[in-house]
Structure formats: structure tokens, C-alpha cells
Amino acid sequence: MGKIHFESWRQTSFFHNPLKDGQLDTQEIEVRIDPLTRHQSTFNPGLEGKMSILFPETDYAYLEQRAEATRGQCFLCDDRWRTATPTYSTDILPEGRLQRGEVALFPNLFPVSAFHAVVKVGDRHFRLPNEISADLLEDAFTVSIESFRQYHRRHPSIRYFTINVNFLLPAGASIIHPHLQLLGSPFPGTYQELLLEKGLAYYKRHGSCYWTDLVEEEKALGERLIAQIGGSTWFAAYAPGGANEINAVWTERSHFLEWGPEEIRQMADGLSRALCAYHDMKFSSFNFSCFSGPVDSSLPEFRCLLRLVNRQNAMPHHRTDDYYFQKLLKNEIIIQRPEKLAAFLKGYF
Numbered sequence: 001m002g003k004i005h006f007e008s009w010r011q012t013s014f015f016h017n018p019l020k021d022g023q024l025d026t027q028e029i030e031v032r033i034d035p036l037t038r039h040q041s042t043f044n045p046g047l048e049g050k051m052s053i054l055f056p057e058t059d060y061a062y063l064e065q066r067a068e069a070t071r072g073q074c075f076l077c078d079d080r081w082r083t084a085t086p087t088y089s090t091d092i093l094p095e096g097r098l099q100r101g102e103v104a105l106f107p108n109l110f111p112v113s114a115f116h117a118v119v120k121v122g123d124r125h126f127r128l129p130n131e132i133s134a135d136l137l138e139d140a141f142t143v144s145i146e147s148f149r150q151y152h153r154r155h156p157s158i159r160y161f162t163i164n165v166n167f168l169l170p171a172g173a174s175i176i177h178p179h180l181q182l183l184g185s186p187f188p189g190t191y192q193e194l195l196l197e198k199g200l201a202y203y204k205r206h207g208s209c210y211w212t213d214l215v216e217e218e219k220a221l222g223e224r225l226i227a228q229i230g231g232s233t234w235f236a237a238y239a240p241g242g243a244n245e246i247n248a249v250w251t252e253r254s255h256f257l258e259w260g261p262e263e264i265r266q267m268a269d270g271l272s273r274a275l276c277a278y279h280d281m282k283f284s285s286f287n288f289s290c291f292s293g294p295v296d297s298s299l300p301e302f303r304c305l306l307r308l309v310n311r312q313n314a315m316p317h318h319r320t321d322d323y324y325f326q327k328l329l330k331n332e333i334i335i336q337r338p339e340k341l342a343a344f345l346k347g348y349f
């Protein structure tokens with residue numbers, strides 16, 4: 001038996017169903033347990049094919065209307081960001097900000113971390129997920145990694161970095177204009193700390209890295225594997241922490257300062273492909289976070305990891321997809337089997 005166990009529990013729910021003339025209905029529920037964190041993800045096959053109950057379709061006309069209504073005040077549009085955004089001191093970034101093509105990086109005006117930068121992703125105020133190209137993302141991740149390098153050089157105590165996105169309002173974005181949020185702190189965040197602690201415990205128990213073992217296991221099974229792009233392996237999460245969760249793991253890289261142009265391109269390429277698939281699934285809103293180990297040591301128990309999830313679709317009066325079940329009980333609902341998601345995604349890689 002392998003070191004990684006894809007555990008699941010099953011339970012049965014009984015009730016008299018008015019949709020079936022009041023007859024006794026039996027519904028089988030599968031609860032999947034994440035092999036590392038033991039996060040629970042629940043699947044009821046009765047919901048299969050009824051996606052619109054939980055995720056009503058995107059209202060694209062409404063999105064266009066919101067884009068038009070907000071373009072005039074957007075601080076990332078035109079040249080407004082050049083005067084409206086803060087700058088870093090010149091000992092960190094000689095010009096205060098970083099620019100590359102249509103991408104610009106500058107400090108967040110209201111940081112939630114010692115290092116908290118915003119990256120403007122392109123000049124266009126509004127893009128659909130399939131309009132975010134790999135080239136644009138490559139520029140955005142290039143300035144991101146460069147900012148980590150420069151900030152850590154000047155402030156060595158800032159060791160834990162993440163690259164994050166809220167895309168569109170249901171995902172938590174305050175503006176429609178595509179942008180990244182970069183965080184750097186002396187301490188890992190809650191989830192990052194959990195990954196580090198669980199990864200270390202696994203390493204001590206098995207003498208190997210959970211993430212490289214997971215990739216080997218997913219490759220051997222194949223049912224959730226999507227693609228290999230250079231040193232990154234892309235697969236659907238066994239026990240997703242959000243709708244349609246896709247993961248990528250860099251098996252030879254434990255932190256961001258080990259990244260060069262190749263890793264940056266792999267992330268940009270894989271993400272743009274996944275976002276095209278999301279768009280064709282008629283999902284419009286998403287979050288992603290890319291995690292790194294501490295940038296001043298190559299931890300044998302950790303590897304760089306990307307998590308990408310859909311959020312509620314953009315529509316007027318949208319209902320959040322993050323309610324008591326996720327926010328407080330810390331569970332998630334599987335809206336389609338990860339194995340089915342992976343089969344669909346393969347067509348885009």
C-alpha cells in the first residue's frame with residue numbers, strides 16, 4: 001500500500017421525497033478526506049447535473065454593464081495608477097514600482113501583511129477568464145517573483161510569500177480590473193502553517209516529501225491527472241476546498257526564490273489553460289493562491305503549490321458559495337467529481 005491514502009466515508013440519508021410522490025428516498029453521500037490536512041469534501045450524486053442550483057450561470061450582460069459603470073473611476077485604468085498608487089522606497093525598488101509590458105507592481109494602500117503588493121494585470125479594465133493570456137500572466141508572475149527577491153534582500157525577516165487572486169466581485173475583488181495580491185510576512189498564514197506542519201509530520205513519519213509522493217501517486221492513478229508542464233504537475237484535487245479545485249505542484253522547487261523563467265512560464269501557461277476551461281464551463285469568477293516554503297531555506301518536506309478554485313458566478317444579487325458549511329464548519333461541497341473535472345481539463349492542456 002502506498003504512503004498516501006485517498007480515504008472516504010459514506011453515509012445514507014433517508015426521507016420521504018415530495019418530488020417522488022412522497023415515497024421513501026435514499027441518498028448516498030460520499031465524504032472525501034484530504035490525505036494531508038484531513039479537510040472534508042462532500043459529494044451527493046443527486047446534485048450531479050444540477051449545477052445551476054448551487055452555481056447559477058454567469059449574467060454576461062450584467063458583467064459588461066458593471067465594467068462600463070466602473071471603468072471611469074478605476075485607479076488601474078489609463079495612467080491613473082501612476083499617481084494614485086503608493087511606491088516602495090528606492091532601496092527596495094529603484095523606481096518605486098516594477099513594470100513589465102502592461103503589468104505594474106506597487107504597494108497596497110491598506111496592507112494586511114508587512115509586504116502586500118498589488119499587480120495590475122494588463123491595461124484592459126475587464127476580461128473574461130479566457131481572455132487572460134499566458135504572456136500577460138508571465139509578465140505578472142515575473143514582477144511578482146522579482147519583488148519577493150528584492151523585498152527579502154532588504155528585509156530578510158520577511159520569508160513567507162504567497163501569490164493570490166480575487167477575480168471578479170463574487171471572489172472578493174473590490175475592483176473588476178484584473179490584479180494580483182502578493183503577501184509576504186515573517187510568519188506563515190493559517191493555511192500555509194497547516195501545510196508546513198502537516199508536511200513536516202509526514203516527512204518525519206515516512207522519510208519523504210508528501211508533495212512529491214502525492215504527484216507520484218496521482219501520476220500512477222491517472223484519474224485526476226491533467227498534465228505535466230515542465231517541472232509542474234497539474235491535477236484535480238481529491239478533496240477540493242472549493243468548486244472545481246485544480247492544483248499544480250513544482251516537485252523540484254520548495255520556495256519562490258528557486259524559481260526562474262521556466263517555472264514562471266509553467267504557471268502562466270497552466271493557469272491560462274485552466275481559465276479557458278473554466279470559461280467554457282461557464283464559470284466566471286475564481287481565486288487562486290500559490291504557496292512557497294520560507295525563501296531562506298530549501299525545506300525537504302515542502303514544495304511550491306498552486307490552488308485554483310471557482311467562486312460564485314457573477315450575476316445580480318449573487319448568492320455566496322461560502323456559507324456556514326465552508327466558512328465555519330470548514331467543509332466543502334463537491335459540485336462535480338474531480339475525476340470528471342480532470343477528464344474535461346485534459347482537453348485544454
Ligand SMILES: [Zn+2]
Pocket residue numbers: 071074075076077124125126177
Ligand atoms: Zn480598470
